[in-house]
Amino acid sequence: MHGYANPTRFLSLASWLTPLLLVSGAVLTIGALAWGLLVVSPDRLMGETVRILFIHVPSAWLGMGGWSGIAISSAALLIWKHPLAAIAARAIAVPGMVFTAICLATGSIWGRPTWGTWWVWDGRLTSMLVLLFLYAGYIALAQASARDGGSIKIPAIFGIVGAINIPIINRSVVWWNSLHQPPSLTAGKSAIDGEFLVPLLIAVIGFSLLFGGVVLMRMRTLIAEMQVEARLRRRALADDGPQNQPIQRRRVRDA
Amino acid sequence: MREALNQWDYVTASYVVAISSVLTLILWAWRAMRSAEKRRDEVKRK
Numbered sequence: 229m230h231g232y233a234n235p236t237r238f239l240s241l242a243s244w245l246t247p248l249l250l251v252s253g254a255v256l257t258i259g260a261l262a263w264g265l266l267v268v269s270p271d272r273l274m275g276e277t278v279r280i281l282f283i284h285v286p287s288a289w290l291g292m293g294g295w296s297g298i299a300i301s302s303a304a305l306l307i308w309k310h311p312l313a314a315i316a317a318r319a320i321a322v323p324g325m326v327f328t329a330i331c332l333a334t335g336s337i338w339g340r341p342t343w344g345t346w347w348v349w350d351g352r353l354t355s356m357l358v359l360l361f362l363y364a365g366y367i368a369l370a371q372a373s374a375r376d377g378g379s380i381k382i383p384a385i386f387g388i389v390g391a392i393n394i395p396i397i398n399r400s401v402v403w404w405n406s407l408h409q410p411p412s413l414t415a416g417k418s419a420i421d422g423e424f425l426v427p428l429l430i431a432v433i434g435f436s437l438l439f440g441g442v443v444l445m446r447m448r449t450l451i452a453e454m455q456v457e458a459r460l461r462r463r464a465l466a467d468d469g470p471q472n473q474p475i476q477r478r479r480v481r482d483a
Numbered sequence: 484m485r486e487a488l489n490q491w492d493y494v495t496a497s498y499v500v501a502i503s504s505v506l507t508l509i510l511w512a513w514r515a516m517r518s519a520e521k522r523r524d525e526v527k528r529k
Contacts, residue, residue: 250509257505261498276490283501326508334497341488438505445512452519456526 235451238312246444253437260431268423280338282428286435287331291359292394294324294439295387298366299394302387305380312447314380315454317387318370319446323439325363332356343407351400352408355393362390 264282
């Protein structure tokens with residue numbers, strides 16, 4: 229893991245991995261969505277709206293998976309001081325927030341014909357909305373920390389504390405009464421018919437690969453911005469001449 | 484009076500929201516990456 233702490237080594241890996249993830253993700257996603265839209269038959273209870281499953285479930289998975297990624301990266305930053313961990317956490321935040329918003333929007337659209345309402349303040353929907361706000365807070369905090377030179381530990385602690393919401397989202401339909409259906413996929417068991425399950429799993433893999441591609445692009449962006457900033461700062465210091473350099477550096481040079 | 488619901492309207496709306504959001508996200512991330520890497524190369528060359 230620490231082998232990829234070197235940005236040069238990471239960038240050489242990311243340069244070929246980024247298009248690979250994006251292309252394979254696009255192929256699988258388009259295939260799964262076409263299968264879900266055109267091939268599978270309507271559900272006995274939900275009718276045609278069951279097709280929303282193929283975008284709603286992957287986006288819910290990636291919204292929660294994204295925050296889990298932020299929490300793991302934040303822990304890696306605080307425990308092992310891995311240099312790329314803070315960049316990875318920042319890179320995950322925007323795609324994670326977008327997929328959480330897609331999950332909420334598609335869930336709301338699905339709720340109208342299925343439950344007769346766009347929104348209810350139940351455990352699952354509310355905890356998912358809290359996740360969206362957590363993403364917004366994390367993005368603001370990480371940007372402020374990067375811009376003002378604040379401690380990178382603060383967004384990291386926020387990322388770890390915010391992970392408390394993930395098991396709450398997961399168990400919300402078990403703990404509280406909800407219009408939302410109970411978990412359909414649990415360890416080793418599925419309540420979903422095979423006709424829906426196969427395209428659903430392909431859609432989850434496809435969207436996850438796209439998510440990975442976007443995260444790599446965000447990491448490359450953040451690394452490039454940091455490299456520009458570091459180079460400009462070094463150049464400004466060199467241009468200032470020895471009279472404006474920090475006293476300690478001048479002493480070392482004079483000695 | 485019963486409200487007539489065309490389920491395909493909801494399916495279409497969901498797919499449009501999701502696909503347009505994901506495409507915008509990919510395009511935005513790709514353009515930001517290209518512009519940041521181009522700027523890094525320019526600064527390196529100067």
